[in-house]
Amino acid sequence: xxxxxxxxxxxxxxxxxxxxxxxxxxxxxxxxxxxxxxxxxxxxxxxxxxxxxxxxxxxxxxxxxxxxxxxxxxxxxxxxxxxxxxxxxxxxxxxxxxxxxxxxxxxxxxxxxxxxxxxxxxxxxxxxxxxxxxxxxxxxxxxxxxxxxxx
Numbered sequence: 001x002x003x004x005x006x007x008x009x010x011x012x013x014x015x016x017x018x019x020x021x022x023x024x025x026x027x028x029x030x031x032x033x034x035x036x037x038x039x040x041x042x043x044x045x046x047x048x049x050x051x052x053x054x055x056x057x058x059x060x061x062x063x064x065x066x067x068x069x070x071x072x073x074x075x076x077x078x079x080x081x082x083x084x085x086x087x088x089x090x091x092x093x094x095x096x097x098x099x100x101x102x103x104x105x106x107x108x109x110x111x112x113x114x115x116x117x118x119x120x121x122x123x124x125x126x127x128x129x130x131x132x133x134x135x136x137x138x139x140x141x142x143x144x145x146x147x148x149x150x151x
Contacts, residue, residue, distance in 0.1 A: 012144050012145065013036060015140075016143050018031060021138055029062075032061050037055045038054070051110045051111055052077060054109045058070075058107060059103070065099065066099050070105075072090040076132070079126065079128070085113060088112045117146050127144055127146060128142065
């Protein structure tokens with residue numbers, strides 16, 4: 001169940017870092033390789049906890065096919081005090097799939113939210129969604145605020 005959907009236009013989710021491996025995709029379109037398409041906060045059906053649902057769109061912005069290796073090890077969620085969230089769900093892992101020029105693939109993750117990240121008295125002030133090593137992206141990071149919700 002979704003309780004809150006973040007605004008991805010830059011007022012709530014702010015891109016903080018984007019480093020890429022040069023030469024794999026055209027530099028003028030490299031930032032379109034990974035795009036956040038949705039971030040929503042709500043209750044997981046499979047547990048009592050709250051979660052952040054993140055959806056990404058991965059696009060081959062180059063003229064040649066690329067080999068896509070996707071699994072949860074590339075993605076993390078951390079707060080400004082060093083705590084990490086656990087991935088409760090990841091879809092869809094690939095190993096050696098070919099992404100043709102212009103083709104897109106959706107990725108969806110659910111992160112189990114730490115109690116310190118929401119509520120009336122949150123100890124964290126910012127949460128970071130990070131991608132590391134999903135070539136051609138070396139590192140990407142987005143910052144967004146914690147939620148002040150009624151307990």
